[in-house]
Amino acid sequence: MTPSSTADKSTIVRQHFQRFFNGHASEDHVWTLGRAIEELPRLRIVEFAPGPQSVLWVYATVGTWEACKDPMLEFILIAPAQDLRHVELLTMSAWYHIRHRLREGHTFPMGEPWLPGSTSDGFLVSKPYPFGPELEICKFPKSHLHVLWLLPITPAEREFKIREGQEALEQVFDDCGLEYWNPTRDSVV
Numbered sequence: 001m002t003p004s005s006t007a008d009k010s011t012i013v014r015q016h017f018q019r020f021f022n023g024h025a026s027e028d029h030v031w032t033l034g035r036a037i038e039e040l041p042r043l044r045i046v047e048f049a050p051g052p053q054s055v056l057w058v059y060a061t062v063g064t065w066e067a068c069k070d071p072m073l074e075f076i077l078i079a080p081a082q083d084l085r086h087v088e089l090l091t092m093s094a095w096y097h098i099r100h101r102l103r104e105g106h107t108f109p110m111g112e113p114w115l116p117g118s119t120s121d122g123f124l125v126s127k128p129y130p131f132g133p134e135l136e137i138c139k140f141p142k143s144h145l146h147v148l149w150l151l152p153i154t155p156a157e158r159e160f161k162i163r164e165g166q167e168a169l170e171q172v173f174d175d176c177g178l179e180y181w182n183p184t185r186d187s188v189v
Helices: 003-020 084-100 155-164 166-176
Strands: 026-029 044-048 057-062 073-079 107-109 122-126 137-139 144-153
Touching: 003 044, 003 057, 003 137, 044 084, 057 084, 073 084, 084 107, 084 144, 107 155, 122 155, 122 166, 144 155, 155 166
Parallel strands: 073 144
Antiparallel strands: 026 044, 044 057, 057 073, 107 122, 122 144, 137 144
């Protein structure tokens, strides 16, 4: 891929997020610690403040698609408050994607609680259900990528997903009205 086409795709991804989160203040971040910056030097995390689409903070990767061409992905993380921890977690997730080719339905560890006092210490890679298919698909002239949601989950929820499957876990989430933004929520299984 030529440098100009790489820049073009990153511009399209950024515009996709900016259109969807129109009316939300945004700021770019780069997490410079760790190896992700070496392997994805153009990776940026865009922080969207609360606005018309969400009363929560949304963090989105721009550049994860370069890690793996099949599937080409970007990730979002929805958070209760502004915190650079989310920039770190998305950068770590992009690096993890290089190694493990994440896809919808995968779970993986954060290595520690999501936020102080959190019961969640892993992610479920899921469709961005709070925002729908308009956010999920970002179209390029001859291809597209998927925007997937990194949903913080508890160890018990991860075990339930492994045992019963993603659809069963997501049904439990729907049935209970999961407070996915609450870092101290109890496990729902």
